[in-house]
Amino acid sequence: MATISDVAKLAGLSVSTVSRVINNSPHVSPKKRALVKGAMDQLGYVPLPAARQLRGSSSKSLAVVVPRIVNPFFSYLIDSIERTLINAEFNTIIVQTFGNKNQELGALELLKKQQVDGVILCSIENQWSVIKEYLKYGKIVLANEYLKDLPIPMIYANQYKGLKSGTEYLLKQGFSRIAYATGRKKLSIALLGSDFDSDRFHGFQDALQEAKLSFNSNWLFYDAHTEEDGNEILMEIKNMTNKPDAIIAGSDEVAAGIVEAARNNGISVPSQLGVLGIDDQPMSSKLNIPLSTIRQPVNEMGVKAAQLMIAELNGDIERNIKPLDLKVISRNSA
Amino acid sequence: MATISDVAKLAGLSVSTVSRVINNSPHVSPKKRALVKGAMDQLGYVPLPAARQLRGSSSKSLAVVVPRIVNPFFSYLIDSIERTLINAEFNTIIVQTFGNKNQELGALELLKKQQVDGVILCSIENQWSVIKEYLKYGKIVLANEYLKDLPIPMIYANQYKGLKSGTEYLLKQGFSRIAYATGRKKLSIALLGSDFDSDRFHGFQDALQEAKLSFNSNWLFYDAHTEEDGNEILMEIKNMTNKPDAIIAGSDEVAAGIVEAARNNGISVPSQLGVLGIDDQPMSSKLNIPLSTIRQPVNEMGVKAAQLMIAELNGDIERNIKPLDLKVISRNSA
DNA sequence: ATACATTTTGGTATCGATTTCATAAAATTA
DNA sequence: TAATTTTATGAAATCGATACCAAAATGTAT
Numbered sequence: 003m004a005t006i007s008d009v010a011k012l013a014g015l016s017v018s019t020v021s022r023v024i025n026n027s028p029h030v031s032p033k034k035r036a037l038v039k040g041a042m043d044q045l046g047y048v049p050l051p052a053a054r055q056l057r058g059s060s061s062k063s064l065a066v067v068v069p070r071i072v073n074p075f076f077s078y079l080i081d082s083i084e085r086t087l088i089n090a091e092f093n094t095i096i097v098q099t100f101g102n103k104n105q106e107l108g109a110l111e112l113l114k115k116q117q118v119d120g121v122i123l124c125s126i127e128n129q130w131s132v133i134k135e136y137l138k139y140g141k142i143v144l145a146n147e148y149l150k151d152l153p154i155p156m157i158y159a160n161q162y163k164g165l166k167s168g169t170e171y172l173l174k175q176g177f178s179r180i181a182y183a184t185g186r187k188k189l190s191i192a193l194l195g196s197d198f199d200s201d202r203f204h205g206f207q208d209a210l211q212e213a214k215l216s217f218n219s220n221w222l223f224y225d226a227h228t229e230e231d232g233n234e235i236l237m238e239i240k241n242m243t244n245k246p247d248a249i250i251a252g253s254d255e256v257a258a259g260i261v262e263a264a265r266n267n268g269i270s271v272p273s274q275l276g277v278l279g280i281d282d283q284p285m286s287s288k289l290n291i292p293l294s295t296i297r298q299p300v301n302e303m304g305v306k307a308a309q310l311m312i313a314e315l316n317g318d319i320e321r322n323i324k325p326l327d328l329k330v331i332s333r334n335s336a
Numbered sequence: 337m338a339t340i341s342d343v344a345k346l347a348g349l350s351v352s353t354v355s356r357v358i359n360n361s362p363h364v365s366p367k368k369r370a371l372v373k374g375a376m377d378q379l380g381y382v383p384l385p386a387a388r389q390l391r392g393s394s395s396k397s398l399a400v401v402v403p404r405i406v407n408p409f410f411s412y413l414i415d416s417i418e419r420t421l422i423n424a425e426f427n428t429i430i431v432q433t434f435g436n437k438n439q440e441l442g443a444l445e446l447l448k449k450q451q452v453d454g455v456i457l458c459s460i461e462n463q464w465s466v467i468k469e470y471l472k473y474g475k476i477v478l479a480n481e482y483l484k485d486l487p488i489p490m491i492y493a494n495q496y497k498g499l500k501s502g503t504e505y506l507l508k509q510g511f512s513r514i515a516y517a518t519g520r521k522k523l524s525i526a527l528l529g530s531d532f533d534s535d536r537f538h539g540f541q542d543a544l545q546e547a548k549l550s551f552n553s554n555w556l557f558y559d560a561h562t563e564e565d566g567n568e569i570l571m572e573i574k575n576m577t578n579k580p581d582a583i584i585a586g587s588d589e590v591a592a593g594i595v596e597a598a599r600n601n602g603i604s605v606p607s608q609l610g611v612l613g614i615d616d617q618p619m620s621s622k623l624n625i626p627l628s629t630i631r632q633p634v635n636e637m638g639v640k641a642a643q644l645m646i647a648e649l650n651g652d653i654e655r656n657i658k659p660l661d662l663k664v665i666s667r668n669s670a
Numbered sequence: 671a672t673a674c675a676t677t678t679t680g681g682t683a684t685c686g687a688t689t690t691c692a693t694a695a696a697a698t699t700a
Numbered sequence: 701t702a703a704t705t706t707t708a709t710g711a712a713a714t715c716g717a718t719a720c721c722a723a724a725a726t727g728t729a730t
Contacts, residue, residue: 003448003473005716016680021718029678048448053716055386056685071430072415077406084432096405096430098418114337114382139337258622285619288592292624339686350710355688363708387686390715 004045013041024049055116063093064311065118067109069101069125074283075253075300079124079146082304090312092119103127113140120311123147141314145307148201155310157323159299164328165205168250168278168296171330173213177248177276181221182206183235183260185252188224202280206250221246232259239275240267248276248336254283254295261291261335276336280328292333299326338379347375358383389450397427398645399452401443403435403459408617409587409634413458413480416638424646426453437461447474454645457481475648479641482535489644491657493633498662499539502584502612502630505664507547511582511610515555516540517569517594519586522558536614540584555580566593573609574601582610582670588617591627595669599624610670614662626667633660 006024010017015034022030023038030038041047055061066083068076084094095118099105106127112118113136120141126133130149136142137154144156172180184203210217220242223235232251236259239245251257257279264271271277271291279286279295286293303326313320340358344351349368356364357372364372375381389395400417402410418428429452433439440461446452447470454475460467464483470476471488478490506514518537544551554576557569566585570593573579585591591613598605605611605625613620613629620627637660647654 003450006718007716017717018680018682018719019678022679025718029676031678034679046448048445050390050716051449051451052386052389053685054718056384056390056687056716057718058685059718070415071405072408072411074406074408077411081404081406081432085434098415100419111382114380115385116337117385262622285622288596288619288623290622290624290626340688341686351687352689352710352712353708356709359688363706365708368708384686387715388688390686390717391688392715393688 003050004047006047006049008045009038009041009047012045013037060119061093061117062091063095063118065095065097065109065112065121067097067099067106067121067123067125069099071096071098073255074285075281075298076124078300079304079307082301083122083145083308086305086308087312090308092312099125099127101127107132110136110142113142119315122307122311124307141311143307143311143314145303155314155320155323157303157306157310158325159303159328160325161201161328162205162208163325164280164296164298164330165202165250166209167205167328167330168280169206169209170213171294171332172248172250172276172278172336173209173215175248175272175276175336177336178213178215179218179221179245179247180206180210180215181223181239181246181249182217183223183226183231183249183251183256185227186224218244218246220244221249226252226256229255229259229262232256232261233263236260236263236267236269236275240269246275248272248278250278250280252280254279254281254286254293257293257295257335258286258289261289261293265290272334272336278336282331287333289335291335294333294336295331297329297331299328302326337384338381340381340383342379343372343375343381346379347371394453395427395451396425397429397452399429399431399443399446399455401431401433401440401455401457401459403433405430405432407589408619409615409632410458412634413638413641416635417456417479417642420639420642421646424642426646433459433461435461441466444470444476447476453649456641456645458641475645477641477645477648479637489648489654489657491637491640491644492659493637493662494659495535495662496539496542497659498614498630498632498664499536499584500543501539501662501664502614503540503543504547505628505666506582506584506610506612506670507543507549509582509606509610509670511670512547512549513552513555513579513581514540514544514549515557515573515580515583516551517557517560517566517583517585517590519561520558552578552580554578555583560586560590563589563593563596566590566595567597570594570597570601570603570609574603580609582606582612584612584614586614588613588615588620588627588629591629591669592620592623595623595625595627606668606670612670616665621667623669625669628667628670629665631663631665633662636660 006017006020010020019034020038023035064087066080071077080096087094097109109121113121122143122145124146126147142154144154146158148156148158251260257277260277261271264275269275279293282295282297286295310320340351340354344354353368354372357369398421400414405411414430421428431443443455447455456477456479458480460481476488478488480492482490482492585594591611594611595605598609603609613627616629616631620629644654
């Protein structure tokens with residue numbers, strides 16, 4: 003590998019001059035500049051980032067942390083983040099946590115190790131108290147997730163409003179006995195204050211309340227993530243004596259699982275069971291029964307997350323970030 | 337940020353000793369070792385990779401290059417590669433090319449810049465002649481793609497056999513006028529020798545030939561990647577006087593687009609047009625008309641690609657890598 | 671022509687780690 | 701006990717780049 007001194011030697015100049023050319027600083031005569039460029043080309047020279055970094059230059063890289071990229075919600079989110087960052091000449095380092103706390107910490111350690119200038123968290127595995135320690139070392143932006151009163155930029159969709167509209171949509175369609183499936187574990191929903199999924203749940207509850215309907219807590223399903231979880235939920239419903247007539251699933255995947263199992267069990271959707279998804283994934287419109295769903299503003303969220311990070315790195319602290327709106331998409335499942 | 341000398345100072349020892357503890361080399365007394373560890377903890381010290389790298393240590397990182405992660409085929413491929421690499425304690429750096437030659441070059445430049453020890457290419461945008469120059473700087477493994485006579489490990493599925501079986505499947509179902517859609521651009525398929533997609537095409541042709549059927553070159557569609565491309569293909573077919581009775585699409589996405597457009601145009605699948613996809617993406621089984629398709633061994637391919645790379649880095653050159661088999665999945669579209 | 675300012679260039683300390691070499695201390699052997 | 705080997709520790713060179721400072725070259729004003 004050619005180094006800066008190789009280039010200097012070949013050009014018959016000092017490393018200082020070569021460095022000036024690399025960083026196109028002024029005070030280099032056109033003649034020498036050409037000489038250096040020639041030598042660089044001839045040797046296929048590229049400055050070693052490790053060496054530059056050691057001298058304190060920024061990495062021009064950002065980490066984007068997601069649970070898994072095979073989840074289309076996250077792959078599309080990354081897609082829009084990365085496209086935005088490319089324009090600002092930042093590299094994107096995608097970190098999958100696979101739901102593992104330590105993987106997330108690993109991403110944050112990148113800040114300490116100066117591998118990245120900032121981290122965009124699209125999900126949170128660790129406690130804020132441990133995450134906040136890393137603010138010493140770089141910028142952190144929250145996308146998609148939302149925790150109260152944090153001193154960092156957050157961009158998220160208004161889940162409360164989204165779920166309220168979604169519920170109202172179901173009510174308008176004539177459903178009144180509405181079940182609710184969440185990705186949360188059983189305990190947390192009661193305990194947590196105003197966070198991501200309880201926002202959703204409150205929107206749901208408030209819509210019911212305004213319609214003077216009560217919620218049957220037997221119709222609350224926890225820890226639902228996959229299609230298989232959706233299958234199981236349908237089986238539970240099937241075995242109930244007091245059945246709901248519709249369900250809001252925590253994601254389109256779960257919704258798809260519910261619809262699929264319904265078909266296999268001779269339960270007709272939406273006439274016997276309305277199913278409303280959340281996300282609006284690409285496949286949702288092409289299912290056997292196209293899914294009615296609450297669309298997340300994935301693209302806008304990605305773009306905004308990237309912009310917030312860039313602003314943050316430039317020292318422009320943006321306050322009052324408006325939450326984005328979800329949108330009810332009416333198709334055939336509810 | 338704490339440095340090695342901060343640790344040394346706090347522990348009352350030299351940086352050499354601290355370095356020995358970090359790299360747990362021998363000849364450090366248990367007493368001092370404990371002292372150093374204590375100081376490291378107290379300061380939250382992490383060695384700076386840039387500095388270590390400058391001294392020639394490996395990055396323990398590998399790049400995986402794909403066109404886009406929103407394509408499920410690639411996100412699942414990455415998923416299995418990364419899971420395998422994690423076990424070998426390698427970091428995975430995902431590089432999206434977005435079909436851009438320069439982005440691919442950027443990934444290869446990572447080798448030169450010693451940011452990664454190797455690159456797993458899951459698609460090829462540049463000529464081999466330019467790629468091979470980077471072999472000087474690190475290892476390159478080809479996954480999914482296949483070029484003849486390259487001096488690097490390649491793992492791919494036997495597209496020839498897969499398409500032959502797929503075509504035979506269609507023939508057995510009673511189709512005989514079979515169209516073919518490829519992702520290739522118009523020119524290349526004629527020119528290129530035995531590469532990825534012409535392998536597919538040859539498998540298709542040979543199956544036809546063995547059945548004593550000829551191929552109508554009007555039924556060859558180029559440059560098909562997206563669902564929209566699939567829509568357009570159907571419109572073209574609809575306007576033909578001499579229509580095919582089935583089509584093999586280059587991917588499930590294209591197939592889904594064809595099926596969708598068929599429904600919108602009152603063409604019934606499979607009775608009027610059989611549609612056979614390639615890939616078997618997660619959504620394929622859940623479409624309105626579940627897709628018959630040729631499944632790619634994505635997971636095995638990812639695992640094997642990662643293993644090949646690890647072997648390569650260890651200096652174990654693996655020859656005679658067996659191509660993996662595709663498998664025809666019979667559902668409702670053909 | 672002289673003095674002074676400005677542009678161009680080179681020498682070298684520095685970033686944070688590793689590693690070689692020298693030296694000191696401890697352990698082993700004769 | 702002396703000689704020798706082994707173990708433990710530190711000093712300093714080094715990796716490849718940047719940046720400060722000094723020196724040389726050039727330009728401008730008097």
